[in-house]
Amino acid sequence: MEKFFCPECHRTYSVNTTRWRCDCGSPLDLEFTPEFSTEKILKRRPGLWRYREAIPIQKDGSILSMGEGFTPLEEVEFNGRSALLKIDYLFPTGSYKDRGAAVLISKAKELGIKKVVEDSSGNAGSAIAAYCARAGIECGIYAPRSISSGKLVQIQTYGANLKKIEGSREKTARMTMEAAKKNYYASHCWNPYFLHGTKTFAFEIWEQMGWKSPDTLVLPIGHGTLLLGAYIGFKELKEAKRVKRIPKLVGIQSASCAPLYQAFKKGLREAQSIEKRETLAEGIAIANPVRGRQVLEAIRETGGEILTVTEKEIGIALREMGRRGHFIEPTSAATIAGLKKYLRGTRSKETVVSSLTGTGLKAVEKIEISGKSRNL
Ligand SMILES: Cc1ncc(COP(=O)(O)O)c(C=O)c1O
Numbered sequence: 001m002e003k004f005f006c007p008e009c010h011r012t013y014s015v016n017t018t019r020w021r022c023d024c025g026s027p028l029d030l031e032f033t034p035e036f037s038t039e040k041i042l043k044r045r046p047g048l049w050r051y052r053e054a055i056p057i058q059k060d061g062s063i064l065s066m067g068e069g070f071t072p073l074e075e076v077e078f079n080g081r082s083a084l085l086k087i088d089y090l091f092p093t094g095s096y097k098d099r100g101a102a103v104l105i106s107k108a109k110e111l112g113i114k115k116v117v118e119d120s121s122g123n124a125g126s127a128i129a130a131y132c133a134r135a136g137i138e139c140g141i142y143a144p145r146s147i148s149s150g151k152l153v154q155i156q157t158y159g160a161n162l163k164k165i166e167g168s169r170e171k172t173a174r175m176t177m178e179a180a181k182k183n184y185y186a187s188h189c190w191n192p193y194f195l196h197g198t199k200t201f202a203f204e205i206w207e208q209m210g211w212k213s214p215d216t217l218v219l220p221i222g223h224g225t226l227l228l229g230a231y232i233g234f235k236e237l238k239e240a241k242r243v244k245r246i247p248k249l250v251g252i253q254s255a256s257c258a259p260l261y262q263a264f265k266k267g268l269r270e271a272q273s274i275e276k277r278e279t280l281a282e283g284i285a286i287a288n289p290v291r292g293r294q295v296l297e298a299i300r301e302t303g304g305e306i307l308t309v310t311e312k313e314i315g316i317a318l319r320e321m322g323r324r325g326h327f328i329e330p331t332s333a334a335t336i337a338g339l340k341k342y343l344r345g346t347r348s349k350e351t352v353v354s355s356l357t358g359t360g361l362k363a364v365e366k367i368e369i370s371g372k373s374r375n376l
């Protein structure tokens with residue numbers, strides 16, 4: 001059975017606990033050996049559970065599923081350079097966070113947890129609330145009052161107890177940690193089971209590209225749960241000798257809140273505190289990324305880089321994707337703005353994959369305001 005493992009002090013712990021960090025304060029990883037059988041994978045329905053032997057849930061009866069995953073991989077072109085996009089806004093709650101929530105809440109069910117708490121800028125909270133509703137687990141979500149109202153309404157509709165916090169995303173996280181002293185912390189950034197759900201992004205790409213890895217992944221980074229999941233997924237495939245290498249990881253941050261970009265540029269091991277400005281990309285407006293050190297290590301190890309995008313570039317990318325039939329939220333448009341920037345310097349043969357991480361339907365007011373102010 002798998003174990004919690006501390007990447008800093010190397011302590012290990014049983015996973016049969018409500019523990020959410022190491023005694024030394026570090027986030028925990030999971031020690032787990034996945035298996036991959038293409039024969040078994042191909043026999044199963046399209047969805048993220050087709051990689052069943054690579055997902056750390058003990059009993060099939062614990063699995064909570066709404067048929068999520070195996071999202072389309074669509075080819076796009078920007079200025080003569082092509083890339084592939086995972087259409088992850090097609091998940092049941094409208095964002096890729098369902099990858100993590102499906103696995104994390106299945107584990108909570110397996111552990112017999114009755115109540116969880118989580119803090120979020122909206123999409124992770126919606127995903128955790130939806131899967132808790134399916135599991136019959138009581139759910140408390142802490143979110144800043146200022147986030148898109150579509151996300152707040154969605155969380156409440158799933159029956160979660162929504163605590164709207166007056167103040168920043170950082171204050172929201174602090175209040176949730178207090179609540180986590182008495183309740184299971186179903187945190188998308190602290191709990192490694194979430195990353196063992198987002199890693200299915202890598203498995204799907206591997207299969208959809210003919211059992212190969214692409215050269216490069218261009219992904220958003222707030223806390224970095226998709227980027228770290230993709231890294232873990234491709235690392236597991238490499239260790240199992242299913243792919244030759246882990247793709248180069250290129251992270252995208254909003255120029256208004258770019259702690260990891262700053263740290264990367266200065267050659268630092270972890271992010272330092274920064275002054276955060278308002279940004280349309282609310283999903284990646286994270287001033288203190290919990291696993292910042294791991295994100296920087298993964299990017300450096302794969303020879304990747306971090307790019308920033310401006311508010312203007314986010315607005316332009318959002319409307320450009322709209323004209324191509326994709327209604328995405330500004331956070332996802334930030335990734336596309338970064339992808340366009342990255343593609344300007346690529347070789348024509350480089351295979352680049354990115355993602356449309358969230359639907360625009362939850363963020364209509366922000367999209368409307370950005371459209372009016374820019375008159376696009
Ligand atoms: C739509 C969307 N994309 C990307 C992200 C970034 O995720 P992370 O903070 O794990 O990097 C978020 C986070 O909330 C999101 O909602």
Ligand SMILES: [Zn+2]
Pocket residue numbers: 006007008009010011022023024025026
């Ligand atoms: Zn430790």
